[in-house]
Amino acid sequence: MTPARDLGKIRALIARHKRWDMIFGLCGLLALMIGVLTFSALFLDMALDGLPRLGWDFITSFPSRKAGQAGILSAWVGSALVMLVTAFFAVPLGVASGVYLEEYARKNWITDIIEINITNLAGVPSIVYGLLALGLFVYQFDFGQSVLSAGLTLALLILPVVIVATREAIRSIPQAIREGSYACGATQWQTVRYHILPYSSAGILTGIIIGMARAIGETAPVITIGALTFIAFLPPAPVQSTPPFLNFEWLFAGFTVMPIQMFNWTSRPEAAFLVNAAAAGFVLVAMTLAMNGAAIWLRYRLRRNIKW
Numbered sequence: 001m002t003p004a005r006d007l008g009k010i011r012a013l014i015a016r017h018k019r020w021d022m023i024f025g026l027c028g029l030l031a032l033m034i035g036v037l038t039f040s041a042l043f044l045d046m047a048l049d050g051l052p053r054l055g056w057d058f059i060t061s062f063p064s065r066k067a068g069q070a071g072i073l074s075a076w077v078g079s080a081l082v083m084l085v086t087a088f089f090a091v092p093l094g095v096a097s098g099v100y101l102e103e104y105a106r107k108n109w110i111t112d113i114i115e116i117n118i119t120n121l122a123g124v125p126s127i128v129y130g131l132l133a134l135g136l137f138v139y140q141f142d143f144g145q146s147v148l149s150a151g152l153t154l155a156l157l158i159l160p161v162v163i164v165a166t167r168e169a170i171r172s173i174p175q176a177i178r179e180g181s182y183a184c185g186a187t188q189w190q191t192v193r194y195h196i197l198p199y200s201s202a203g204i205l206t207g208i209i210i211g212m213a214r215a216i217g218e219t220a221p222v223i224t225i226g227a228l229t230f231i232a233f234l235p236p237a238p239v240q241s242t243p244p245f246l247n248f249e250w251l252f253a254g255f256t257v258m259p260i261q262m263f264n265w266t267s268r269p270e271a272a273f274l275v276n277a278a279a280a281g282f283v284l285v286a287m288t289l290a291m292n293g294a295a296i297w298l299r300y301r302l303r304r305n306i307k308w
Helices: 002-053 056-060 073-104 109-121 126-140 147-171 175-183 188-216 220-224 258-266 271-307
Strands: none
Touching (some): 002 271, 056 271, 073 188, 126 147, 147 188, 175 188, 188 271, 220 258, 258 271
């Protein structure tokens, strides 16, 4: 009788735990659907308002005081250039810092302080980075209210995210891979170069995607450093037809970005400007998805190469 009673208790306990697992799964699915449906509803409403305004003229025209003639040319070009500078500085520095802290740095109180500060910096409000950049890049380094200052500001903003994501991706690599590499005579750098970084590239790219997606939609830092709300010209082209073919004057040119252009239009009383803002928001989402899609494609290629 006792073994049968114990077996019944075990079955009841398993059944109760399965019910709780099912309830937890349903709650997670409900939370996911609330977020997805909310975003889908907002995106659909924005698309319905903005799609009629979208067109080649809207994308290739400068802003105007007349809603029917206003475009986003200077805004999306400025966003693209700022993201280029942000990625150029944030990605190498973030990945290198994460690799150093996880593979090379000694575990002592100095490293602990650095780790705590990096984690705290990931939660600092973006306006604080804008104030820091205003005093450091705009005035101290005399970069002015330029694309370079904006790119460096957003690079500082997403740098903690990239570092944390890199460290977490590296930590997921089994220790046996390192030990096997060392057993074959590889140096620490060869182990990192040929094993750790390739195997952790998917997680690192995920962190970069999250950071860049946050940076492209930020408004407060770029407003703080002096981004223009109305601009009817483009920065100089980075590539030119005459030697030396590369032109860096665009780094110090005035700029605006998509979120600022949208903020400017939504503050106008005319309903037509709200339609323009919805169309610009649709383009901004498309730019973010395109950037994320490129990173996902690169991550897939890296994974396939590793498998082979």
